[in-house]
Structure formats: structure tokens, C-alpha cells
Amino acid sequence: MAVINYGRHTANLTDPCVLFLIGMRVNRLRSVGAWVPVARSMGNMIAELAQDRHSGFLTARTWMGWRNVLVQQYWRSTDDLIRYASDSNRLHRPAWTDFYRRIGVADGAVVGIWHETIVLEPGKVETIYGSMPAFGLGEAIGTLPATGKRESAAKRLAVN
Numbered sequence: 692m693a694v695i696n697y698g699r700h701t702a703n704l705t706d707p708c709v710l711f712l713i714g715m716r717v718n719r720l721r722s723v724g725a726w727v728p729v730a731r732s733m734g735n736m737i738a739e740l741a742q743d744r745h746s747g748f749l750t751a752r753t754w755m756g757w758r759n760v761l762v763q764q765y766w767r768s769t770d771d772l773i774r775y776a777s778d779s780n781r782l783h784r785p786a787w788t789d790f791y792r793r794i795g796v797a798d799g800a801v802v803g804i805w806h807e808t809i810v811l812e813p814g815k816v817e818t819i820y821g822s823m824p825a826f827g828l829g830e831a832i833g834t835l836p837a838t839g840k841r842e843s844a845a846k847r848l849a850v851n
């Protein structure tokens with residue numbers, strides 16, 4: 692059972708970091724043999740990253756919807772993220788090549804893929820976690836009580 696941090700807390704963003712949203716959309720449900728390996732390789736990459744303290748990967752959380760899988764990831768920097776993605780000794784780069792060889796993005800592709808890379812900068816991000824287990828950006832970088840100069844959204848935007 693996750694530990695609940697009671698009260699109001701906010702992420703302690705002192706340096707820029709990165710929110711990386713990545714997902715797949717199953718276009719053809721019956722082609723199980725094509726999309727299950729894509730979903731499985733995502734899990735393997737998260738496991739690879741979770742074991743490497745120097746990768747710059749911070750946390751990940753997976754969300755499932757009808758036909759869609761979304762993974763919400765936090766990274767220390769875009770350099771770390773792109774370094775991982777293009778390192779031929781890690782799981783991602785070969786999976787990228789394999790994806791275009793087996794599936795691709797042409798008409799009739801059985802799986803759709805997407806990602807969005809968002810740089811989170813102090814002064815441009817506001818967060819609140821009320822009586823929640825560690826979550827989102829707060830889980831990735833830690834939190835402070837949302838009191839005093841962090842009491843309201845406007846104040847939090849001004850301090851971090």
C-alpha cells in the first residue's frame with residue numbers, strides 16, 4: 692500500500708527537468724502478434740532505465756485506456772533522454788529500427804506511436820498534491836509543503 696503524504700505539497704523544482712509522454716495506439720486489435728511486442732518492449736526499456744542510476748531517467752507511470760497505452764516519464768534533461776534513445780547498446784535504438792522494419796507508419800499500420808517532450812522550467816510550472824502518495828513531478832524530484840510563499844498557485848509560480 693502506497694504511503695499517503697497527507698496535507699498539501701508542491702514539487703520542489705529548482706532546476707529544469709523533462710516530462711516525456713509516450714504512447715501507442717492499437718489500430719488493429721486482432722493483430723496481437725504485432726502490437727504486444729511493442730507494448731512489451733516498452734516495459735523492458737523502463738526496467739532497463741530503472742536499474743541505471745546514471746541514465747537521467749527519474750520515474751515512469753503507465754496508464755491504460757481503450758486501444759491506448761500512455762507512459763508518463765520524467766527525465767533529468769533532454770540530453771539524457773536523447774542520449775538513451777540513440778545509444779545502440781541500449782534496448783531503444785534497435786527497437787526503433789525494428790519498429791520501422793516490422794510496422795512503420797504507412798497506411799494500414801497496426802500500431803500508432805507518439806511522444807511529446809516538454810521541458811519543465813522553474814517559474815513555468817505549478818503543482819499541488821493534496822493527501823496523495825508520491826505522484827508525477829513531485830515523485831520524480833521531491834516535494835515541499837505548499838505553505839507560506841508556496842500557498843497559492845500564483846505564489847508557487849513565482850518561487851518555482
Ligand code: HEM
Pocket residue numbers: 711713729732733736737740772773775776777783786787788790791804806
Ligand atoms: C523508455 C521508453 C522510450 C523512450 C525514453 C523513448 C524515447 C525516444 C526518443 C527521445 C526518440 C527521439 C529520438 C530522435 O529523434 O533523436 C524516440 C524515437 C522513436 N522511438 Fe522511442 N522511446 C521509448 C520507447 C519506444 C518504444 C517501446 C518503441 C517501439 C518499439 C519506440 C520507437 C521509437 C521510434 C520508431 C522512434 C522514431 C520516431 C520518428 O522520429 O520517426 N520507442 N524515442
